[in-house]
Amino acid sequence: MNILLELFLTFAKIGLFTFGGGYAMIAMIENNCVERKKWITHDEMMNVTVIAESTPGPIAINCATFVGFKQAGFMGSLIATIGMVLPSFLVIFLISMFLDNFLEITFIAHAFKGVKVAVGVLILDAAVTMIKKMHKKILPRIIMICSAVIMLMINLFSLKFSSISLMLVAAAVSLSIFIMKGAPDGPKPGKEASK
Secondary structure (H helix, E strand, O other): OHHHHHHHHHHHHHHHHOOOOHHHHHHHHHHHHHHHOOOOOHHHHHHHHHHHHOOOOOHHHHHHHHHHHHHHHHHHHHHHHHHHHHHHHHHHHHHHHHOOOHHHOHHHHHHHHHHHHHHHHHHHHHHHHHHHHOOOOHHHHHHHHHHHHHHHHHHHOOOOOOHHHHHHHHHHHHHHHHHHHOOOOOOOHHHHHHO
């Protein structure tokens, strides 16, 4: 029961105090679930981020579901997901009930301009952390640099190219190189027997 409460409170805090959607939440999820509580490893965090990005649903909710399942099975995934979703739902619900023109309030509009900058920094922080901890192999670095350059060009020239398509191309390139190189050689049965 304690782990369920801890999952709920951890993800409710992330959901309540993080603006900017899933990408901005990655840094907080990493900080809470990997560094502080050691619920998952950094490699698992990177893997679940990639999987969550390429599956339906918001990335932060998919991450919460994975961490919850890893800690307490189905109930853990359910409680962690509710914890992530509930604060945002309540905030939006209250805003929609009491403030018709919420963003037209000068104070709120100026506050959100500052929030946009903070969200950008949070996303950049998550990206830098992942890059630092990425395996020091040449292929992942080449794919990362090419993807970053392509995304920059897409944004600069306002091209219509989905980030999902870019991920699929990167996956296809990596898989093709893996197939061309062949699977890594495992230990030979004869060698194992002779030891």
